[in-house]
Amino acid sequence: MYYPNKLKSNNKFHPIIPALMMVTLFAFAAIFIDISAGLFVMFICFALFAVFSFTLFLRTHNSSFLVGGLMQLLFAFYFATLPEGFIPFPEKKMAWFLYFCGIVIGIWMIILVVVRRKNKFKGRELFELVANATELASDGFTDRPRPAGKTTYTKDELLGFAEYIRRNLIALPYMEEDRVVLVPIRMGDEYHFNFSPESFRHGRTWIAFDFQGNITVSMSKRDYLAYKEELSFDQLCSNLGKLFIDFFELFKQGDGIRIIDRLNSLKQNPITE
Amino acid sequence: MDFKQAAILGSYISKDYAEDLFRLLATYTSISASEAASRLDLHIKTVQDFLEAMSDLGFLVKEEVYEKKRPYFRYMLKKKKISMDLDLVPLFPKSATDHRTDLRIRERKNAGARFTTSRNNQYISNVVIWIGQGRERTERRINLTIPQGQFLFHLPFPSADFQSIHKIMEKADVDSSNLSEILDIVDALIEFNVIEQEKQI
Numbered sequence: 001m002y003y004p005n006k007l008k009s010n011n012k013f014h015p016i017i018p019a020l021m022m023v024t025l026f027a028f029a030a031i032f033i034d035i036s037a038g039l040f041v042m043f044i045c046f047a048l049f050a051v052f053s054f055t056l057f058l059r060t061h062n063s064s065f066l067v068g069g070l071m072q073l074l075f076a077f078y079f080a081t082l083p084e085g086f087i088p089f090p091e092k093k094m095a096w097f098l099y100f101c102g103i104v105i106g107i108w109m110i111i112l113v114v115v116r117r118k119n120k121f122k123g124r125e126l127f128e129l130v131a132n133a134t135e136l137a138s139d140g141f142t143d144r145p146r147p148a149g150k151t152t153y154t155k156d157e158l159l160g161f162a163e164y165i166r167r168n169l170i171a172l173p174y175m176e177e178d179r180v181v182l183v184p185i186r187m188g189d190e191y192h193f194n195f196s197p198e199s200f201r202h203g204r205t206w207i208a209f210d211f212q213g214n215i216t217v218s219m220s221k222r223d224y225l226a227y228k229e230e231l232s233f234d235q236l237c238s239n240l241g242k243l244f245i246d247f248f249e250l251f252k253q254g255d256g257i258r259i260i261d262r263l264n265s266l267k268q269n270p271i272t273e
Numbered sequence: 274m275d276f277k278q279a280a281i282l283g284s285y286i287s288k289d290y291a292e293d294l295f296r297l298l299a300t301y302t303s304i305s306a307s308e309a310a311s312r313l314d315l316h317i318k319t320v321q322d323f324l325e326a327m328s329d330l331g332f333l334v335k336e337e338v339y340e341k342k343r344p345y346f347r348y349m350l351k352k353k354k355i356s357m358d359l360d361l362v363p364l365f366p367k368s369a370t371d372h373r374t375d376l377r378i379r380e381r382k383n384a385g386a387r388f389t390t391s392r393n394n395q396y397i398s399n400v401v402i403w404i405g406q407g408r409e410r411t412e413r414r415i416n417l418t419i420p421q422g423q424f425l426f427h428l429p430f431p432s433a434d435f436q437s438i439h440k441i442m443e444k445a446d447v448d449s450s451n452l453s454e455i456l457d458i459v460d461a462l463i464e465f466n467v468i469e470q471e472k473q474i
Contacts, residue, residue, distance in 0.1 A: 234433035
């Protein structure tokens with residue numbers, strides 16, 4: 001099915017900013033000190049990236065970040081064990097084995113990222129789907145949450161759904177006393193979320209499922225303004241609620257994979273969007 | 274006695290010199306403001322205002338007298354008993370099945386109001402409205418009852434279709450016995466340009 005993009009395009013440079021910073025630091029260290037210093041900088045950068053990925057894995061339970069973290073750790077190890085590195089490997093066989101592991105994990109990572117879109121934050125797909133059947137209407141924004149309906153589920157089903165949504169990077173669940181709040185996350189938002197998960201949720205769109213079956217939606221101004229056109233705010237909120245109710249129904253029927261298929265069918269760029 | 278008269282009586286009767294002034298009025302056949310003021314050691318304007326108010330309410334008789342100087346008023350007690358009978362009936366809403374439940378409303382576009390949800394997030398607990406411009410701008414917070422909060426939680430968004438008050442109350446599960454307070458908050462928010470009503474063609 002063809003969905004015309006209704007969201008403004010993302011900042012396409014955000015994925016390469018850390019890499020650019022790393023290369024710049026490497027160049028400075030290599031030019032002004034020596035190549036060993038440059039390799040040490042690379043080691044530190046990759047080690048930090050690995051820590052970032054492992055933290056993201058702990059927060060999202062998405063295995064692709066574990067694979068990514070392992071790959072980054074091997075890269076860090078690679079730069080440390082080069083002949084000019086600060087712990088050069090005397091054993092060549094051992095070095096080749098580690099490089100081989102790095103290549104295997106790298107290929108695995110490419111498959112996860114590009115083919116299976118496993119580490120793609122799918123907030124953008126959500127907002128595109130929601131806007132698909134929405135009419136144009138100006139000045140509709142309000143910061144009031146909207147009741148989006150009522151459905152039946154058990155607390156365990158809700159917690160299972162929240163975990164599924166988290167693991168597949170559709171939204172991040174926040175457990176409250178009497179409800180679960182799901183906050184959609186888009187590519188580029190992971191830095192804010194990983195560094196400060198509690199402050200991340202403030203001022204963002206959310207969908208709340210309480211333990212009595214009530215569903216409430218609140219769309220942030222930031223997400224509303226991300227659309228190219230002025231869409232009916234009421235319909236956007238209503239559609240967002242309906243979409244999550246549909247997703248929950250699919251999950252309860254054991255067809256969770258259909259949720260992912262539906263989101264992936266929009267074919268958004270797996271790295272930049 | 275209407276509300277305005279009751280308010281005047283209440284405010285004067287609550288003064289700590291009120292009993293002393295009535296005692297003087299009961300003791301003297303008639304008394305002027307200056308005589309009463311000098312007797313009680315009060316400012317003449319204070320006593321004059323009190324006597325004028327009581328006279329306007331019909332508890333005193335006021336008589337203009339002319340001596341060699343300029344004319345002045347003497348006051349005489351007209352009643353030995355003052356009773357406050359306040360009619361609250363006009364303040365009640367006309368009827369519970371008010372035709373205004375058919376009024377179709379929604380939130381106004383760019384209303385600029387801030388809605389705060391309750392702790393359980395199933396109703397609005399207060400609405401904050403900004404009144405005035407620039408440095409004169411002030412914040413007006415209206416704390417809501419639970420039925421009012423449930424009603425506003427289900428109020429149609431600015432881009433949604435208008436809905437009747439009756440329908441919104443039904444969706445919000447608000448009992449019809451709460452109609453008068455719902456109509457009150459709707460009226461207040463229409464006045465503050467937070468809610469708009471559908472124009473009749």
